[in-house]
Amino acid sequence: MDEKKVREVARLARLELSDEEVERFAADLESILEAFKELDNVDTDGLEPSFHPVKIEDVFREDTPEKPLSQEEALSNSPNTEDGFFKGPRIV
Amino acid sequence: MSVKEFLESGKDYDYSKLEKELEKLERFNFFISRARAGTGGGILKGLPVSIKDNICVKGVQTTAGSRILEGYVPPFDSTVSLRIKESGGIIIGKTSQDEFGFGTFSTNCAYGVPKNPWDPERSCGGSSGGAAGLTAALNMPHIAIGQSTGGSISCPASFCGVVGLTPTYGLVSRYGLIDYGNSLDKIGPIGRSVFDVALMLEIIAGRDNRDQTCIGEKEDYTGYIGKDFKGKVGVPKEYFENVDEGVEKVVWDSIKKLEGEGVEYEEVSLPLTDAALYSYYIIATAEASTNLAKFCGMRYGLHEELRGNFNEYFSRVRGKGFGEEAKRRIILGTYGRMAGYRDQYYMKALKVRTKVIQEFRNVFKRVDLIVAPTMPMIAPRFDEIKKLKPLEVYQMDRLTVPPNLAGLPHLSINSGFSKGMPVGLHIIGDHFQEGPIISLASMYESLRGDVKYPEV
Known part of the structure; x- marks a missing residue:
């Protein structure tokens, strides 16, 4: 993990970092990834990955209509709204 | 007065006294937002309940301890908040935490770091630090709701000398929780006694149409209190490596105390x-x-x-x-x-993770529960925490992470003191074994006697 890699990952994650943060994270993550090598010593041949710690089964419920949030409630946490819509940054 | 005594007294809760008490505690930064939500009545009869800040409460600012959610007021209730209100609990506020639960000491906080009531120079533990600190500091009946991803209920419960119960993954609905890790997050209660957490688990556990990963059937958890634990416990030798001497001694004293009451133990191994x-x-x-x-x-x-x-x-x-x-x-x-x-x-x-779950399963073929120290040390001082590198902080979660990774229920209870600071005894069970955990914890609690909480 070097500074170039941190910048590449930060760009993918849409995260603005200062030069000082890039430098610090590169050093931190280098030592963390080094520690993760512990997993190379664990033989996992033939094992399935556990996406959950317990078995999750499909559950069904009656399809009964409920009252959803009103438009006003849904928009209540944004200062950037117009005509009942959220306003976002431009796409192009 | 305990929660149980309050519920049995039939008296109204003294909210003006509570306000005065909470004013005195302001300098400890236990809360991010205050509230008064709920109508009382029900089985909780107006008991105050605090909620970790990453759990949505309708109409109350919910930030998960992060600046990026400053001012967010959910227009809906989490299932947990709703069930508490429906049971007559009054939500008194949102407690401080590491941002999104990212921390072991509640020092990664955007709105002030909670201070340990046993020594304000020390951490409450994380990430449910405000919840555990408030529980230890408030000398009036109250139950807190915390949440754990990798140890965030047990760690602060240990550092603050209270009881923290992390249920099996999926037993409590996560609807309305601001997720950290969806396959790891568990909501659970923190209280002064085993009764408090068992009672609260009865209220919040159980299936929910709004959370597909919510599984298992809830039980009469308070019914396990006072029931003698008849099984055998395992003591993992790896959980005593790199543990402070004072902590090790206190935890062994507790294991011996239980042995004296007929609880057999044997050494087990968890090499992973x-x-x-x-x-x-x-x-x-x-x-x-x-x-x-x-x-x-x-x-x-x-x-x-x-x-x-x-x-x-x-x-x-x-x-x-x-x-x-x-x-x-x-x-x-x-x-x-x-x-x-x-x-x-x-x-x-x-x-x-699959292999870790198998390793626990194999141990649970030989013993019913596992006991160990909750954390390898007492609550560190803030100046000590500042010197730690991120990897060193992660490594301090070594004892709380494995049961969390495996989705196993676990409970931390005060086991005694080292250098004047509380030490936690950790009890870990197989999936959905909350009942036996509560039995053993309540048995230990009566052997130990009451904790004398600090006057602050």
Whole structure:
């Protein structure tokens, strides 16, 4: 993990970092990834990955209509709204 | 007065006295927001309940301890909040925590660091630090709701000398929880006694149509209190490696005390303990980095002037709104899921998790429960924490992470003191074994006697 890699990952994650943060994270993550090598010593041949710690089964419920949030409630946490819509940054 | 005494007294709760008491505690930073939500009545009869800040309460600011959610007021209740209100609990506020739960000491806080009531120079533990600190400091009946991803109920319960119960993954609905790691997050109670947490679990556990991962059937948990634990416990030798001498002694004294009452123990081995820690950090950061993608300065939370294209806008808001540890985990989690690294880190960690679960299963063929120290040390001082590198902080979760990774229920109870600070005894069971855990904890609690909480 070097500074170039941190910048590449930060760009993918849409995260603005200062030069000082890039430098610090590169050093931190280098030592963390080094520690993760512990997993190379664990033989996992033939094992399935556990996406959950317990078995999750499909559950069904009656399809009964409920009252959803009103438009006003849904928009209540944004200062950037117009005509009942959220306003976002431009796409192009 | 205990919660049980209050509920049996038939008296109204003295909220003007509570306000005065909470005013005295302001300097400890236990709360991010105060509230008074609920109508009372029911089985909780107006008992005050505090809620960790990452759990949505309708009409009350909910930030998960992060600047990026400052001012967010949920227009809905989490299932847990709703069930508490329906049972007559009064929600008195949202307690401080590490941002999104990213921390072991509640020092990664955007709104003030909670201080330990036993020594304000020390940490409450994390990430449910405000919840545990308030429980220890408030000398009036109250129950707190915490939440654990990798130890965030047990660690602060241990450091503050209270009882913290982390249920089996899926037993309590996560609807309305601001996710950290969806396959790891568990909501659970923190209280002064085993009765308090058993009672609260009865209220919040059970299936919910709004959370598909909510499984299992709830039980009469308070019915396990006072029931003698008849099984055998296992003591994992790896859980005593690199443990402070004072902590080790206190925990062994407790195990011997239980032995004196007929609880047999045998040494067991969990060789994957270190691997579990790193597997957890890969999975947790991978899940966190996807969960945090939705915080981008639109719809709710921190907003900025709409300037630049969407990439520039999102990156700027996120760079400004997330704290240092959140940024570190986003980078780490994104990296572990990237093309070319995914098999080496994320998929490998999920397979190691399978093996960790199998390892616990094998131990539970021989013993009914596992007992160990909750944390390898007492609550550290803030000046000591400042000197720790991120990896060193992660390594302090070595004892709490494995049961969390495996989704196993666990409970931390005060086991005594070292250098005047509380030490936690950890009791871990197989999936859905909350009942026997509560039996053993209540048996230990009556042997130990009451904890004398500090006057603050």
